[in-house]
Amino acid sequence: xxxxxxxxxxxxxxxxxxxxxxxxxxxxxxxxxxxxxxxxxxxxxxxxxxxxxxxxxxxxxxxxxxxxxxxxxxxxxxxxxxxxxxxxxxxxxxxxxxxxxxxxxxxxxxxxxxxxxxxxxxxxxxxxxxxxxxxxxxxxxxxxxxxxxxxxxxxxxxxxxxxxxxxxxxxxxxxxxxxxxxxxxxxxxxxxxxxxxxxxxxxxxxxxxxxxxxxxxxxxxxxxxxxxxxxxxxxxxxxxxxxxxxxxxxxxxxxxxxxxxxxxxxxxxxxxxxxxxxxxxxxxxxxxxxxxxxxxxxxxxxxxxxxxxxxxxxxxxxxxxxxxxxxxxxxxxxxxxxxxxxxxxxxxxxxxxxxxxxxxxxxxxxxxxxxxxxxxxxxxxxxxxxxxxxxxxxxxxxxxxxxxxxxxxxxxxxxxxxx
Amino acid sequence: xxxxxxxxxxxxxxxxxxxxxxxxxxxxxxxxxxxxxxxxxxxxxxxxxxxxxxxxxxxxxxxxxxxxxxxxxxxxxxxxxxxxxxxxxxxxxxxxxxxxxxxxxxxxxxxxxxxxxxxxxxxxx
Numbered sequence: 294x295x296x297x298x299x300x301x302x303x304x305x306x307x308x309x310x311x312x313x314x315x316x317x318x319x320x321x322x323x324x325x326x327x328x329x330x331x332x333x334x335x336x337x338x339x340x341x342x343x344x345x346x347x348x349x350x351x352x353x354x355x356x357x358x359x360x361x362x363x364x365x366x367x368x369x370x371x372x373x374x375x376x377x378x379x380x381x382x383x384x385x386x387x388x389x390x391x392x393x394x395x396x397x398x399x400x401x402x403x404x405x406x407x408x409x410x411x412x413x414x415x416x417x418x419x420x421x422x423x424x425x426x427x428x429x430x431x432x433x434x435x436x437x438x439x440x441x442x443x444x445x446x447x448x449x450x451x452x453x454x455x456x457x458x459x460x461x462x463x464x465x466x467x468x469x470x471x472x473x474x475x476x477x478x479x480x481x482x483x484x485x486x487x488x489x490x491x492x493x494x495x496x497x498x499x500x501x502x503x504x505x506x507x508x509x510x511x512x513x514x515x516x517x518x519x520x521x522x523x524x525x526x527x528x529x530x531x532x533x534x535x536x537x538x539x540x541x542x543x544x545x546x547x548x549x550x551x552x553x554x555x556x557x558x559x560x561x562x563x564x565x566x567x568x569x570x571x572x573x574x575x576x577x578x579x580x581x582x583x584x585x586x587x588x589x590x591x592x593x594x595x596x597x598x599x600x601x602x603x604x605x606x607x608x609x610x611x612x613x614x615x616x617x618x619x620x621x622x623x624x625x626x627x628x629x630x631x632x633x634x635x636x637x638x639x640x641x642x643x644x645x646x647x648x649x650x651x652x653x654x655x656x657x658x659x660x661x662x663x664x665x666x667x668x669x670x671x672x673x674x675x676x677x678x679x680x681x682x683x684x685x686x687x688x689x690x691x692x693x694x695x696x697x698x699x700x701x702x703x704x705x706x707x708x709x710x711x712x
Numbered sequence: 713x714x715x716x717x718x719x720x721x722x723x724x725x726x727x728x729x730x731x732x733x734x735x736x737x738x739x740x741x742x743x744x745x746x747x748x749x750x751x752x753x754x755x756x757x758x759x760x761x762x763x764x765x766x767x768x769x770x771x772x773x774x775x776x777x778x779x780x781x782x783x784x785x786x787x788x789x790x791x792x793x794x795x796x797x798x799x800x801x802x803x804x805x806x807x808x809x810x811x812x813x814x815x816x817x818x819x820x821x822x823x824x825x826x827x828x829x830x831x832x833x834x835x836x837x
Contacts, residue, residue, distance in 0.1 A: 363825060
């Protein structure tokens with residue numbers, strides 16, 4: 294019975310129906326609620342000017358030809374649905390979660406934003422701009438988020454290096470947003486993902502809803518990513534001292550980095566224990582180290598985010614983290630097996646929740662790959678000590694991306710850490 | 713009765729004969745009113761001391777807002793001199809469009825929609 298369950302899951306995971314340019318993928322595990330996500334290639338990577346993608350994301354669920362902003366919110370509240378829009382560097386995701394049976398309303402609601410949003414000036418001034426400003430301020434005041442934004446801009450410069458948040462210095466006008474939306478909202482750039490709904494039913498709804506959308510030959514173009522690297526320091530106070538030590542590479546995701554991330558992660562498998570990570574044993578009290586592994590469609594950024602209350606503590610923790618990273622090229626035997634098992638579990642358990650399922654589907658749906666979870670786990674398993682050592686050596690030999698935020702006089706420089 | 717006041721215009725426009733005969737009379741009357749001799753447009757005469765028109769005024773583009781303020785300044789100056797403007801400076805009938813009417817109608821529609829949503833009763837089918 295378990296074998297049959299696993300295989301049906303694998304089959305439904307892999308279904309990607311190509312429907313006149315719009316890709317549709319859905320998994321139905323019998324959940325009581327359904328979630329539908331419209332994934333559009335309108336991430337910050339594709340924006341023509343800084344801040345446009347962030348502004349477009351905040352325009353979601355405002356007035357369209359079919360219903361006003363107030364009507365959208367009130368009607369979906371009456372249905373008991375939850376609407377959200379999120380922006381990543383590659384995609385704009387419009388999500389609605391609702392009870393089974395209400396899918397026609399919510400699919401129609403989200404598709405009307407893609408086909409007939411009004412982009413009214415007064416809504417831009419009164420609703421969108423204040424939220425954009427508030428989100429940008431909150432992001433710049435969170436050192437971890439700010440460090441990652443700076444790291445991306447150092448690592449990838451244009452494209453993936455564009456910030457997720459609008460800056461107060463870049464003026465975004467309503468016409469910029471309208472132009473970007475007109476280019477990005479074409480059928481070739483849209484994918485629809487669903488959980489708790491049957492893929493045939495979702496395809497039918499999407500066909501009807503997106504009948505009026507422009508067919509995609511005005512797709513957003515983007516140059517392939519290159520990794521550069523660099524160093525920057527930012528004076529700041531009021532938050533934890535933060536250092537980000539990163540490396541990156543252009544090219545498809547390497548499973549060895551998932552193993553490296555699992556090996557270095559100080560997150561213990563048993564609560565209240567120190568765990569087996571070489572980092573958690575040696576960092577001083579009051580500091581924390583977190584591995585960061587972000588894979589995009591054609592590049593990866595791997596790094597360690599070190600935070601603490603004092604710059605000296607952060608300096609020491611950063612030294613420990615860098616040494617552990619350098620020594621992990623020699624990982625073999627039982628330690629490697631532990632890391633492989635941890636990485637496999639992380640990959641598999643991410644599919645427990647809706648966010649994980651949608652994350653996994655989104656990476657595959659545009660790449661048109663049919664890889665199932667078994668394939669992902671098998672690719673992690675295939676990495677032996679030699680292949681692991683090669684991958685880690687390759688990435689640590691790239692130019693490091695180093696960001697220090699806090700009391701910059703006391704925080705370390707790259708040569709002090711041996712990078 | 714809304715802030716735009718009572719109007720027979722929709723009824724007249726709906727009938728072809730009425731429209732044909734009433735339109736020239738309407739144009740003659742708009743000229744006779746004399747606001748064009750002060751450089752104003754018809755929507756500048758709109759009573760703005762109420763919340764709906766204030767919201768509608770907030771929806772004008774910056775250029776439109778500036779031009780409206782400029783027209784008011786010219787007209788106030790006219791009033792001080794107790795004289796109309798020279799003929800070249802009168803506003804032209806083809807430029808005399810209702811720039812505020814659609815915004816006011818949208819605001820009224822939105823207020824009605826909000827009232828409907830606030831007071832509707834929902835029944836489970």
